[in-house]
Amino acid sequence: MSATIKDVAKKAGVSTTTVSLVFNNRESRVSKVTREKVMAVAKEMNYYPNHFAASLVTKKSHIIGVVSDSVNIFSAQVISGIVKQAKVRGYQVVQVSSSQENENDMEYLNIFLNQGIDGVIFPHSSISSLKNLESGFQTVIRSGIPAIAMDVIINGATSCADICDHVYGGYLATRHLIDYGHRKIGVISGPKDYISSIKRLEGYRKALDEAGIPFDPSLVYMGNYKLESGQEGLPYLLGKGVTSIFAFNDMIALGIYKAIRNYGLSIPKDLSVVGYDDIFISDVLEVPLTTVHIPIEDIGKRAAEELIELIEKKHPAADLEKCEPVLMVRASTQRL
Known part of the structure; x- marks a missing residue:
């Protein structure tokens, strides 16, 4: 039988409310030590929170949608960062692939909009044309779902493109x-x-x-x-x-x-x-x-954090200091 929230609370010596606060990453007075203890016990007992059940109460699915180009190495690393940060914040990520040749990229949004997701991220180069991207954002915005654009400015959408200098x-x-x-x-x-x-x-x-x-x-x-x-x-x-x-x-x-x-x-x-x-x-x-x-995974983490702040607090995360690029000198350049 799978472990329950009560099992985790009992073994960790805390209340079920405390366990819930930890997994939903809500603002509370739960100490760092207690959080780490709860997470360690949950991992030991192979416990995962039932976000579907929670969504019936909170009206939140704790699921983020990502539209991506699966053949883009950069996007793959960005998505890795999105997934990692989403997990830290108690969210899961659902990904669909967008073909660069597809004239109807925005059809993919129907998958998300019909599944009750909390927000959508469009990583770099994920949509075949800026026109399609703008159309997609209008579709998302009309549905009331927060969206993050990466590398482009779209009216009505938050952009986290300018993370690096x-x-x-x-x-x-x-x-x-x-x-x-x-x-x-x-x-x-x-x-x-x-x-x-x-x-x-x-x-x-x-x-x-x-x-x-x-x-x-x-x-x-x-x-x-x-x-x-x-x-x-x-x-x-x-x-x-x-x-x-x-x-x-x-x-x-x-x-x-x-x-x-x-x-x-x-x-x-x-x-x-x-x-x-x-x-x-x-x-x-x-x-x-x-x-x-540039720290590619960190860019994905920032995008996830921006979106989650939009979902939970209705405004973007506070501006963070830009990362500073570093030149890596290897063998592909030589002096004239």
């Missing part, structure tokens, strides 16, 4: 190439409407300006944070005579790695490449990628 990150990447003697530095960016793209480009331009290098808009190839952006942007920028490329994420950089073989060139001998994000495969490539590290 991406201007500084873009500056670090570009400054590194400049310090290595590069003057003709190409860019393959993310979508123009994404906050991360806008901020990284701002950092790129700041570093150029500081070094007295004129900004050349023809050296900026508009991508979409996908592998294909690197493959398609490389021949364009090679035609412009660049000696290095700042890829706005590591997936774009991987596309460059894949495509450069077609031209009989190599990294970094013929072309220096800097990525962004520092996804887990960046340092295990045959030529480890120089990239800008």
Whole structure:
């Protein structure tokens, strides 16, 4: 027979109310020591709270919906953070995958809206178009369910995109190439409407300006944070005579790695490449990628915290200090 809340309370030497307060993460005078004791006993007894039963009373399901692109490595790490933080706060996560080619991404919202979830998170690059994303948010908002947008600003929705100092990150990447003697530095960016793209480009331009290098808009190839952006942007920028490329994420950089073989060139001998994000495969490539590290899982945790605060307190979590990107210098860049 499965353990009950009464069993946990009895073994921990507390009341069932105390156990309930701990698992629902409600504001109370329950001490940290007592909380840890209750959690330890619950784990030992393999006890999990019945959120369905609780929802009949609280009108809350304690379930968060996440619409994601299952083939996106960055999003996978973000979602890992969402799941971990949701668990800490007593929530479960239900995930559905969104195809980048799907013209009807918002149909997935019906799954959530019909299941009585408490809120929805749209991670980076999870929806095939900004138009679909805006439409989806209006659908969610009309239903009265809180929603979090990541990397875009949508009317009526809370955005937690500006968690990291991406201007500084873009500056670090570009400054590194400049310090290595590069003057003709190409860019393959993310979508123009994404906050991360806008901020990284701002950092790129700041570093150029500081070094007295004129900004050349023809050296900026508009991508979409996908592998294909690197493959398609490389021949364009090679035609412009660049000696290095700042890829706005590591997936774009991987596309460059894949495509450069077609031209009989190599990294970094013929072309220096800097990525962004520092996804887990960046340092295990045959030529480890120089990239800008950001705490990807922490971004997911912040998104979950923002949403839960909206659910429980009707307003976003208080602004936290932005994380500071760190340049990870590896073998994909060399001095001219």
